[in-house]
Amino acid sequence: YLSHTKLSLYSTFHVLAGTESSSIRQESGLMSANVGDTLVLHCFHESDMAVLFSWYKQTLGDKLQLFSTVNKYDRNATFYHEFKDNPRFSVENGQEKNHLRISDMQLSDSGTYYCGSSYSNKMEFGEGAILIVKDPLLLVYCLGVALALLFILIIVLACIMYKMYKRKCRGKLLKSFVSQTRGPTVSQSDAGAQDGDSLHYVALNLSNNKNRSRRQRNTMEEETVYSGIRQ
Structure with a gap:
């Protein structure tokens, strides 16, 4: 022993x-x-x-x-x-x-x-x-806690998605309002073409104004000479 x-x-x-x-x-x-x-x-x-x-x-x-x-x-x-x-x-x-x-x-x-x-x-x-x-009760408790956490996570994700959707909708409304206020948008190519036409038009106006001024000056000189001869 x-x-x-x-x-x-x-x-x-x-x-x-x-x-x-x-x-x-x-x-x-x-x-x-x-x-x-x-x-x-x-x-x-x-x-x-x-x-x-x-x-x-x-x-x-x-x-x-x-x-x-x-x-x-x-x-x-x-x-x-x-x-x-x-x-x-x-x-x-x-x-x-x-x-x-x-x-x-x-x-x-x-x-x-x-x-x-x-x-x-x-x-x-x-x-x-x-x-x-x-411990079955402990297992049930752990499962309950896990389900509660999962439910909270789902609620948080739903709130985040709702806020993102709301922000997106608000952005679309603001963009639509701005576009209606400013009128139709013009592309860069169209804007460039319009700027070129405007410059050409301004150049033509300046040229016409110069020619008109020159003709008026010549007319005035001719009238002055003619008037001197008559006297």
Whole structure:
């Protein structure tokens, strides 16, 4: 019978975990349960030499922690650390079995559980069972929050689109009003043509005015000469 002190120093022992030579047959793989459920982790041992059986728990990011131990000749298991004196945990021992029962499950019960046995300087472990505890109410709450955020996002997008549409309509109305006030728009090519025609027209007027002034001056000179001759 190994004392608890020796179990806490199990790294100094020869350990067999999940190998063919191990006599531990543990229910392994991924297991899931809801908060408040009751679950039994099954473990069987086939060695007549083992006298002490144990359970270990390992949570993500933490080291392996001793959960419970029970002697082959004792029906009552001993629990350690935060599992001590907790009525939610119990062990069914005897007839080559070491089953761990967890009732009223909590989220903190999630982790990997290893069943072990020990004799002399040899320890054996099962492959480990990964237990995930879910909270349906928490899931419903998260979905509700997600739906609320999605609804708010839809409202915000609708407001933005409405403002953009309103601004666009206002711009069209302003452009229409300006075009009606200023009259029809003229393209750059047409404006250039009109400017050229205007310059040509001005040049013709200036030329005509010069010719008219010259004729008037000649007429006045002729009349002055004629008047002088008559006198």
